[in-house]
Amino acid sequence: MSTEFAAPILFQPQEVRRKAHAFLDLGVAGKLNHVVLDLTKLDDALGLVLETTKQNYPDFQIPPYGIWRAFEAGGVDRWSAMASAREFETAQEMLLAAADLAVLAMFMKTRHPANWVFEDPMTGSKVDGADALALAAFHMFASGSFSGEMTDPYRADAETLVRLDLNELTTGLQWDRDTDRDLLNTMQTHLKRFGEAMALRPDLFSEGKVTRPGVLALRLAGEAGAGIDASKLLDNLLETFAPVWDGGAKVGDVGLGDSFDYAGNLTASEMTTVPFHLTAQEMVYSLVEPFAWAGFEVTGLENITPPSDLAHAALFIHTGVLVIGAENGEALSEQTTIDRMIELRSVSAALADKLADRLRSELDVSADQVPLTCILEGGTSRTGHRILSQNANLFKKLGQYLNPRTVFWLPFGA
Numbered sequence: 001m002s003t004e005f006a007a008p009i010l011f012q013p014q015e016v017r018r019k020a021h022a023f024l025d026l027g028v029a030g031k032l033n034h035v036v037l038d039l040t041k042l043d044d045a046l047g048l049v050l051e052t053t054k055q056n057y058p059d060f061q062i063p064p065y066g067i068w069r070a071f072e073a074g075g076v077d078r079w080s081a082m083a084s085a086r087e088f089e090t091a092q093e094m095l096l097a098a099a100d101l102a103v104l105a106m107f108m109k110t111r112h113p114a115n116w117v118f119e120d121p122m123t124g125s126k127v128d129g130a131d132a133l134a135l136a137a138f139h140m141f142a143s144g145s146f147s148g149e150m151t152d153p154y155r156a157d158a159e160t161l162v163r164l165d166l167n168e169l170t171t172g173l174q175w176d177r178d179t180d181r182d183l184l185n186t187m188q189t190h191l192k193r194f195g196e197a198m199a200l201r202p203d204l205f206s207e208g209k210v211t212r213p214g215v216l217a218l219r220l221a222g223e224a225g226a227g228i229d230a231s232k233l234l235d236n237l238l239e240t241f242a243p244v245w246d247g248g249a250k251v252g253d254v255g256l257g258d259s260f261d262y263a264g265n266l267t268a269s270e271m272t273t274v275p276f277h278l279t280a281q282e283m284v285y286s287l288v289e290p291f292a293w294a295g296f297e298v299t300g301l302e303n304i305t306p307p308s309d310l311a312h313a314a315l316f317i318h319t320g321v322l323v324i325g326a327e328n329g330e331a332l333s334e335q336t337t338i339d340r341m342i343e344l345r346s347v348s349a350a351l352a353d354k355l356a357d358r359l360r361s362e363l364d365v366s367a368d369q370v371p372l373t374c375i376l377e378g379g380t381s382r383t384g385h386r387i388l389s390q391n392a393n394l395f396k397k398l399g400q401y402l403n404p405r406t407v408f409w410l411p412f413g414a
Contacts, residue, residue, distance in 0.1 A: 053379050241257065
């Protein structure tokens, strides 16, 4: 399979969904090696999700899923406070800064030190887990850590990311310089490659001498007619960053990002590549609001798939919809652990689709009235995270199962 043939297909959200549902069909037929399904328990999952939604959004006025909810941790609208202080003169200026922040913060949602707690400089509250990473990125952004322009701190310049000082990163993340040295060095390298990847695509991310994530948003807004096409946005992100997210499948020397080769019971010549693109798709979800603030609608968002992450796997395991097959006590080969991860992530994402359809049927609403992004936020992601917060053993087990390789950028380490 050539790179030219493989990458465009595997970068399409429709292909992510098609592969996920193909694994679900195999699971229903009892033909997966590591996952057993009981769809009769899907109503139990639905009940939990509805309960969570009613607790968090009793009026069912649900905002979109994305990084902005993490910026509102503790009920504080940090972005509004920052935007008011900045006093953006135009909608384009605001879009540029907000897109910088959304893409960068999603890129930084990766591994962190065990038991790390971030103290929010704005409120003094202490936050852990994925929200801590989001808030750390937010406050570093607000303080100008990623800016190459002294008079404009609210930006993420590629050149600054490439040269980011380790002391600045240590202070901003509130990590320990000695204890967390390896993670700090890896995060520094991660951000350096992020900046370099943008610099290699000036057609997408550069305007004059400026190279920033938000330039892509401005370009798409400038080309927009009926709206910003979600699939095109995803494709642009993956064209740029897929090689940076290494550890997955490759075609020759070209990395395909969050995609993995599945062997199962297949022969070597029959192995298939399964795409997930978790972080890139969450970037798309997180850009919906910045575009909306600037007066643009993201169209085709229904093509973007549910996150194939810990939270959704936890939701379906907790409710008995999904059962991980018993181990025989023997150490699994590297390929077998990858196959198990692929089955778990694929089936979890496809089950979230089925649950979304069932939830709409229960509420007698259409997909236009309650889109997937609101179901995730309301919803499935919140329920899964609550389950994980109450079950440390499940969190640790799934963290190990969903990240069998040393893939730094997947936030599954436990």
